[in-house]
Amino acid sequence: IKLDTIYSRIQSYDIRIAYTAKPDDLPVGGSEAILADKGLYFINTDSLEVDKPTQIWTQGQTESSSCWFPTIDSPNERTTQEMFITVDERFKTLSNGEQIYSNYNADGTRTDYWKMDLSHPPYLFMMAIGDYVVAHDRWENSKGEVIPVEYWIEPEFQDFAYMIFGNTPEMMSFYSDILGFDYPWPKYSQVIVRDYVSGAMENTTATIHGEFLNATDRELLDGNNEDIIAHELFHHWFGDLVTCESWANLPLNESFATYGEYLWNEHKYGSDEADHTMMNLRESYFNEALYNKKHLIRYNYEDKESMFDAHSYEKGGCILHMLRNEVGDDVFFTALNLYLTNNQFHEVEIHNLRLAFEEVSGRDLLQFFDQWFLGKGHPVLQVTHDVN
Template sequence: RASACREITVIFKVVNPKSGFYFSAPDEEYPDLPVLANTDHETERARYWLPCMDHPSVRTTLTVEIHARDDLVALSNGKLVLEKPSGETGKKVSKWKLDHPCPSYLLCIAVGDFIQANGGEHAGKPVSIFGPRNFFREEDLQRSFGRTKDMMDWMASKLDVPFPWPKYYQFVYSGGVGGAMENISLVSWADAYVNDEILAGERGWFVDLVNVHEMAHTFFGDAVVIRDFLHAWLKESWANYMELVWLEDTYGTEALHYQLVLERDQYVAEADKKYVRPLVTRHHDSSWSMFDSHLYPGGAWRLHMLRRILGDEVFWPAVSIYIQKNLWNTVETNEFRRILEDHSGLPLECFFDQWIYGKGFPKLKVSFTFNSDRGETIISVEQKQQDNAKGIGLFDFELEVEVETSEDVFQIVTVELRSSELEGKGSYALRSEKRPLQVVVDPNGKLLHTVDFTPGIEILQRTLNRGRTVLARCFAASALGELSSPKATSALADAASTESFWGVRRSIAKALGKIGSSAAVTRLVELCKQESDPRVVVSIVEALGHHSDESALQNIEDLLTQPDSPLTGHIAKMTALKMLGKQRGPSRVALLKRYLEQPLEEQWWGWVRRGAVAALGSTRCEESLQVLLEKLPYGAVRGTHGLTGVRSSIVEAIADCLEWASGSRRGEVVEILCHHLRTDKQYHFRMACARALSRLGDVPGSRAALHRFSLNCVNQDRPKVHRLVQNARRVRSRDNGFASIIAENESTKKDLRKLREKVDEMEHRFEALSKEWKASMKEKDSNAKQSKISLDDSTTKSA
């Protein structure tokens, strides 16, 4: 009968689970490892230790009883209802209870030798953060997560929904899957997210965004649960978008606009270079495969567009109703759409068909013409993304274009484009007496798109210096970088010195790096020395690293090693070291080894050491390969802080080093990697070995080792490992002949760069000669006029 109920008791024991439950304890190789046991289940990994229906639609209340040493902290979902000695010497029992329904992937247990940082209270509910005692101090946890309570106050007010949990705890762990996870009332963080004083300047803003992201899952994913993974955007896209909303409300529109630029670039890179898919789709080989850049930044952008279409006064009350109506229930995409429609009165089927269930995004070709006789500027827009083979069609939307018609006089016009009219093209005729001083496409970030628009260097330079939004100035910087001229280089560098917003300065650095001339490198070095924001310094070093010629790399080395180095940040140093590896060969191996040998505890989570590791791989020389192989076995890397990340980076660097090597040496190293794939203690490390073997191709033994690993890996990782096996089949061992082709290609790149330098020099000379000629002609004209005046005076006197 439908109302029938059966109660089942399952008694079970699990030893060394494949996934889902992770353990850390001191061992012979690493006696300083923390004592820690914690779960991490997303998307379907609870099944490896817990008898359950491992799907988000199946939910239950929880009572969790933990037996542990009495000197350890035991945490779980919900409220602590009992903690007492267990009756066994030195042991205690902790009982946690959650009265709200919880899917398996959000259940969490954490036991460890934790310190606790008190985060205050939100609406009378305790807020705390816990971390391994031997890794962190209380001030480290406060520095990294101390804004949690303020974020909770903001979010509850923004959504007009109170936090439902009896507490909001967070804990930091070492090892396991990595990242951060929104377990109900007990958020988990990998230790990479904890910042010291230096890292906080480079990465504190990012940790804040992730904090908001995991917190947003309280309402989008935890209390309102997706019915199936094909609707994952209702939790992940929403959590991602709440990051942007928090930035806007906390730091202003400039911060929102810059984050929109970053989110767009991340999504477009995946859609253009890898694959394109609908946001909601059943076509995936694993639930974990859905968690990509389409889901996170791509989905966040679509929510932002919906908000702009409906307006804040409609959008946010509708979202609040959506949450309250579906608390403790599961939801699908159409339920969200219907609530927006009911509250706004607008039909949204077309938007959802094109943007949620459809593929792609608008790729626009924009141009304008000015007709002085008619006194008008014609703005023309064309959609170029249509691809029937990929199933990408035309879109319906309104595109805003801002025009500076005269000095500081702006007008925003709207170009309407319809998929059923004019092949998706549109135009607008604007009355104007003069040629526009600025033309900015989508100045306020209302449409996810890319644009091909070249209005000319004068307009771009003016927009870079006087554009009214961050989006406008970032576009101008990027477009000037594409021009690659001396005038563009000067315009970018000059603007960086006066630009007030750090994100635009990062865009300028990226554009200068793309230009690639010696003048651009010189200006980047100057900017690096005068830049005070650690986030921008990292981007400048990355830009310098685009040039693999010796002079550019020597500049990086000088910046890194000089006593008053501007590269004070961990990530700045890591990035600089990575760039130094681009100079192939052993010339800088000794320098890189010095950074590699620094203890992890002196580098904070091994950020700098990972840079040295990556650089050694990039050198592609035997000396570097030998250094990396010595660090490969478990126990060979000194220190435990950030151990998992450093070890995985070593495997990746070995693959970099070997990718162009001859068959015999490759075969020797592949045998070593196959051994570690079978035997290493850390699952993360074994996955890194699998990725490296796939890159190294179909070397004897590698395919069989990958196949065996695919049979024993975590279920949701199996499709990924199958793809690694297929890639290994496609990649054939490269001989010395192929390596010589690569070397020849790199030599050609250097020759092209030298040719560009000569062209730039000639352009500079031409501009100088042009100025001299104009000055000379002006002087001759002036002398001629003076002679005429003298002659006229003489004639007058004679008369």
């Protein structure tokens, strides 16, 4: 883009870009964590698959949002957004922020206007379109403000929406209370989509889940996937509000979201369930470490997609638990509050977290962070014993 003149770094100017997205023309990439990277996905738009609904949805992480709108694909970018989505009248649309209005057009289409006034990274921009039933819930923050909570689900599963998602408001209260920091966004929606390329995605105010969350009351007897629901919600503090400044610092997003699963289980189901969660985290990391030990925060990765592994998720969650035990609950959660307060709507690296913990604890934690967040591996103990 060539500008009409030279602007200083403090001057503002507007750029209008005419842009046509052609995601299906792009070369196919992806990783084990995110199976494709074309950004915008059209599901059964020709209706040839009888038992599959027609949907459109997006997946911006890791750097795929630019496949469907002009942006800089980097986690250290933040912006507000407005989105106008025109669809056939029979479809519902979902995006970040709040729906301001809908206009019905003469050609049988409808244009929905969505607006997000709070800045967030482009990889969290989203839209989802389909034939959905919306189950409405609510959450009240510490100021008495009511935050809309929504569960977007296919009509076939509408009777089970509250069974699948119904603990969400309690999760919002729990996380807000332990952090001393209210859920910071104007609404919270969750939507289930077909043929999703990942497990779930913490798009700001509008989390996408894969179709494995669709379940009947009988199927829910075998498990409710609450860990995933908790994980994506906790991201709305760690990842959405405060975002890693580079993929090298991805554990500042994913380790926290993973530890959020532990915290929810500890609160809701007790220490035994929490210990079982922690055991699974350890085993997942140990299995990966058998063949590949890496630095948790690493700047020399060959591919950004390789950051999405059991180090960034499970090992990082275990280290946060160890840090909590090292400093105690009062310091741990007070430091997290300071970290969020000081860095809200900004990008961070690991030293921002260390400085918050040092300020609250009054301790020099450089060695701890250097060993566990910037180092690699884990202690290996050999135990022998004699019986007399």
